């Protein structure tokens with residue numbers, strides 16, 4: 001799947017689960033602003049597993065620097081679609097961000113919020129090639145404005161940020177199961193899991209059908225989860 005599709009699917013799953021899971025996982029429902037921010041942060045987290053891809057969407061974020069970083073991560077994790085495409089990675093990303101939020105509190109929360117917003121804005125504005133439609137300065141500026149807004153108006157972001165990381169990374173890993181090659185879900189066990197719905201990354205089914213449907217679904221679900229959650233929970 002393309003980075004853009006991963007980002008949209010991360011936002012979609014976050015919005016769909018927003019009325020149900022947060023009370024169970026973090027002990028309280030999310031506020032409307034948190035649903036909106038959470039969907040975007042989950043979109044950003046849904047890019048994280050592809051940090052192992054030297055030609056993926058994130059690799060294009062900061063030119064040679066990000067490409068080099070992605071190559072290093074690929075080498076450490078065993079190559080593209082290895083360790084970072086597993087349930088172990090999802091669990092480590094969730095537990096790691098939770099431990100860091102507890103240790104460094106708002107400093108870490110702001111840092112991770114900025115990073116995930118940067119990834120989300122970059123992916124959502126990117127073409128199918130993974131190259132961004134506009135300047136990096138705009139992407140960085142939008143992420144900075146989002147982070148400052150979250151810092152000012154949503155002081156409880158740290159309490160649910162690790163949850164958004166889990167939703168985003170898990171959505172990515174399961175999404176890649178729908179493509180050829182699948183993913184080693186139970187890494188370090190090597191068996192790859194796949195159920196091929198998308199035969200080629202960036203094909204018409206993905207770009208003309210899946211992405212538009214997921215985008216509309218996300219907007220509707222964010223609206224309902226934020227302003228009329230009882231319409232979803234009954």
Ligand SMILES: [Zn+2]
Pocket residue numbers: 049050081085172176
């Ligand atoms: Zn992937």
